[in-house]
Amino acid sequence: MSNSQSKNSQKKSKVSRRRFLGDMAGTACGVGLFGLGIGLYSKSANAIKPLAIRPPGALAEEDFLAACTRCGICVRDCPYDILKLAQIGDDVPTGTPYFTARTGPCEMCEDIPCIPNCPTGALDHSLVDINKAKMGVAVVVDQETCIAFLGLRCEVCFNVCPVRGKAITIEPKHNKRSGRHAMFIPVVHSQDCTGCGLCEKACILEDAPAIKVFPEHLAKGDLGHHYRVGWEQEKANGGSLIKAKDKHQYNLPEGVRYDYEGVGLITDEAGNPIIDQSLIKPKQKTELKENKKPVSNNPLDILNQGIKEAE
Amino acid sequence: MVAAKKNEIIGKEAIEKKGWWQSYKWLLLRRLSQISILLLFMLVPICRWLSPEADCALGWIIKGNLASSKVFNTIPLTDPTLLLQMLASGFSKIAMDAIIGAIIVLVFYFLVGGRVFCSWVCPVNIVTDAAFWLRRKLKLTGGARFSRSIRYWVLGMILVLSAVTGSLAYELINPVSMLHRGLFFGMSLGWFVIVAVFLFDLFVAKRGWCTHICPMGAFYSLVGKVSPLKVRADARSACDDCGECYVVCPEPQILKPVLKGEEKGIFPVIQAGECTNCGRCVDVCAEEVFHFGLRYKNNQSKVNKAIGNKHEVIT
Numbered sequence: 001m002s003n004s005q006s007k008n009s010q011k012k013s014k015v016s017r018r019r020f021l022g023d024m025a026g027t028a029c030g031v032g033l034f035g036l037g038i039g040l041y042s043k044s045a046n047a048i049k050p051l052a053i054r055p056p057g058a059l060a061e062e063d064f065l066a067a068c069t070r071c072g073i074c075v076r077d078c079p080y081d082i083l084k085l086a087q088i089g090d091d092v093p094t095g096t097p098y099f100t101a102r103t104g105p106c107e108m109c110e111d112i113p114c115i116p117n118c119p120t121g122a123l124d125h126s127l128v129d130i131n132k133a134k135m136g137v138a139v140v141v142d143q144e145t146c147i148a149f150l151g152l153r154c155e156v157c158f159n160v161c162p163v164r165g166k167a168i169t170i171e172p173k174h175n176k177r178s179g180r181h182a183m184f185i186p187v188v189h190s191q192d193c194t195g196c197g198l199c200e201k202a203c204i205l206e207d208a209p210a211i212k213v214f215p216e217h218l219a220k221g222d223l224g225h226h227y228r229v230g231w232e233q234e235k236a237n238g239g240s241l242i243k244a245k246d247k248h249q250y251n252l253p254e255g256v257r258y259d260y261e262g263v264g265l266i267t268d269e270a271g272n273p274i275i276d277q278s279l280i281k282p283k284q285k286t287e288l289k290e291n292k293k294p295v296s297n298n299p300l301d302i303l304n305q306g307i308k309e310a311e
Numbered sequence: 312m313v314a315a316k317k318n319e320i321i322g323k324e325a326i327e328k329k330g331w332w333q334s335y336k337w338l339l340l341r342r343l344s345q346i347s348i349l350l351l352f353m354l355v356p357i358c359r360w361l362s363p364e365a366d367c368a369l370g371w372i373i374k375g376n377l378a379s380s381k382v383f384n385t386i387p388l389t390d391p392t393l394l395l396q397m398l399a400s401g402f403s404k405i406a407m408d409a410i411i412g413a414i415i416v417l418v419f420y421f422l423v424g425g426r427v428f429c430s431w432v433c434p435v436n437i438v439t440d441a442a443f444w445l446r447r448k449l450k451l452t453g454g455a456r457f458s459r460s461i462r463y464w465v466l467g468m469i470l471v472l473s474a475v476t477g478s479l480a481y482e483l484i485n486p487v488s489m490l491h492r493g494l495f496f497g498m499s500l501g502w503f504v505i506v507a508v509f510l511f512d513l514f515v516a517k518r519g520w521c522t523h524i525c526p527m528g529a530f531y532s533l534v535g536k537v538s539p540l541k542v543r544a545d546a547r548s549a550c551d552d553c554g555e556c557y558v559v560c561p562e563p564q565i566l567k568p569v570l571k572g573e574e575k576g577i578f579p580v581i582q583a584g585e586c587t588n589c590g591r592c593v594d595v596c597a598e599e600v601f602h603f604g605l606r607y608k609n610n611q612s613k614v615n616k617a618i619g620n621k622h623e624v625i626t
């Protein structure tokens with residue numbers, strides 16, 4: 001009897017263990033699906049939206065979304081009340097602070113009150129000069145309706161810019177249409193533009209402005225990293241980086257000479273490079289002597305090579 | 312579980328015996344605490360709304376929301392679950408304020424009981440309590456049953472999620488922060504999430520969100536496991552099995568072992584971290600079995616008093 005009892009309890013414990021494992025797997029799956037749902041949603045929700053112009057000092061977006069607790073202290077500390085916390089359904093990740101330049105641009109407060117109370121460092125406390133802020137970059141997006149491009153005087157965006165003359169300049173251009181007037185074109189220089197959006201707010205067009213602030217990575221291309229802009233390097237260096245003594249690394253055909261002191265390629269009168277036989281290595285010399293071309297011009301020769309030799 | 316007998320109105324007997332205030336005290340204090348915390352955050356915005364001219368900025372007692380805030384513009388507070396997610400996301404340049412703030416909050420809830428956050432602070436608790444109340448009034452029973460330990464899995468899941476997405480992904484949908492933030496900064500579609508939680512608790516599962524799923528509640532349960540301030544049932548021998556505490560308690564599974572554990576030598580303290588220190592059991596118990604106390608020492612005087620009371624009533 002005791003035997004059957006123990007068997008029974010064994011069976012029971014087996015069943016309950018199986019149920020326990022089943023429950024656990026169910027729980028894990030359910031929670032996993034829940035997580036997957038949020039994960040997928042976060043993929044689209046966290047994708048950087050053109051609308052999300054962040055407060056000054058905001059870290060790069062991927063860091064910002066890990067750091068900002070969405071507490072809204074920055075919102076509270078902005079005296080112009082331009083910052084908002086995104087609500088679910090907005091085009092900005094839920095709860096994160098942003099502003100809409102067209103309706104409420106950043107006034108570029110000198111003491112940047114929105115930054116120092118940010119508890120997480122999502123707004124970089126080391127930013128103390130508002131002129132160094134990088135909230136975005138203004139772009140003259142519509143060069144068809146911007147009235148400067150129509151040949152009219154406007155320059156409103158230029159005049160409201162707090163970094164006027166550096167971030168935005170007016171460049172005179174010839175008006176081809178009239179043939180005898182100048183056009184005064186606003187040009188943004190991304191290096192100095194803070195992305196405050198005052199220009200976007202001020203743009204005199206109705207509804208949508210011709211000049212618009214975008215997050216920097218949307219506004220700017222990325223020059224291939226192997227490019228060196230020579231004139232800028234030259235400016236930074238205070239003179240040409242290329243010195244006469246630096247040997248050029250041209251891979252010239254054998255026998256061709258190059259003068260590094262300014263003459264350049266040594267050519268005959270017709271401009272063809274002179275082949276200096278003394279520079280050619282002996283092995284090739286013998287080949288030339290035999291006048292045997294290394295590769296025939298006739299493709300059939302190459303195809304038939306083996307056959308001929310076999311014959 | 313013991314079914315609530317006798318009374319339709321929960322706590323009727325307690326009201327008759329102890330008076331109205333003693334039977335609703337903790338519930339009312341709790342609501343007062345939840346609402347005043349909301350009001351404190353809103354003081355300046357309300358002031359600005361009433362008189363746009365006045366300099367309301369002096370009134371910043373607490374600024375921000377439950378995620379992070381500053382008290383008197385100096386003392387930082389940060390939700391430790393957010394700090395955990397931040398760490399999990401791999402963000403390394405966390406400012407000192409957030410770390411100090413999380414430690415302050417953690418120490419506070421360690422002292423008063425982890426889930427004091429749930430029952431005394433969290434605004435969603437008002438929503439889920441309302442759903443539970445309505446569920447009882449409408450006599451809705453049944454619904455989905457699932458394990459109460461799911462919340463710990465969810466807690467783990469949101470940390471993994473932070474690591475995988477490199478962001479505070481759970482904050483996109485967290486109803487707790489959404490409601491708290493929304494009340495101050497605008498809710499818009501956030502109401503749908505709150506209504507969803509309400510309906511889930513009303514129709515899908517009894518005490519569905521807070522007792523089964525919410526990872527913040529799970530985190531604070533872990534803190535509560537070691538908290539010194541606890542509900543004690545020193546006078547458990549006076550329990551007359553009316554079952555009312557089981558009805559009101561959001562975590563009824565934790566009551567029985569303590570109430571019925573005298574023979575088994577279980578300490579008369581509700582040690583489970585899941586207890587929210589809401590004190591509702593203290594309120595509704597006509598026999599005054601429960602009281603707040605420290606988890607450590609025995610408290611014989613209270614026992615004698617409660618048992619003495621009972622004898623008086625009987626004789």
Ligand code: SF4
Nearest residue numbers: 078106107108109114
């Ligand atoms: S710099 Fe001034 S106006 Fe701009 S977001 Fe900060 S506080 Fe607001």
Ligand code: SF4
Nearest residue numbers: 068069071072074118
């Ligand atoms: S103060 Fe910092 S953490 Fe808070 S919402 Fe603003 S950026 Fe985010």
Ligand code: SF4
Nearest residue numbers: 161193194196197199
């Ligand atoms: S956004 Fe416009 S106004 Fe602001 S700095 Fe740039 S160019 Fe100037």
Ligand code: SF4
Nearest residue numbers: 429433435521525528
């Ligand atoms: S379990 Fe979550 S939602 Fe419920 S009261 Fe606690 S923190 Fe708030």
Ligand code: SF4
Nearest residue numbers: 560586587589590592
């Ligand atoms: S045991 Fe009492 S104090 Fe704890 S959650 Fe239940 S009713 Fe509230």
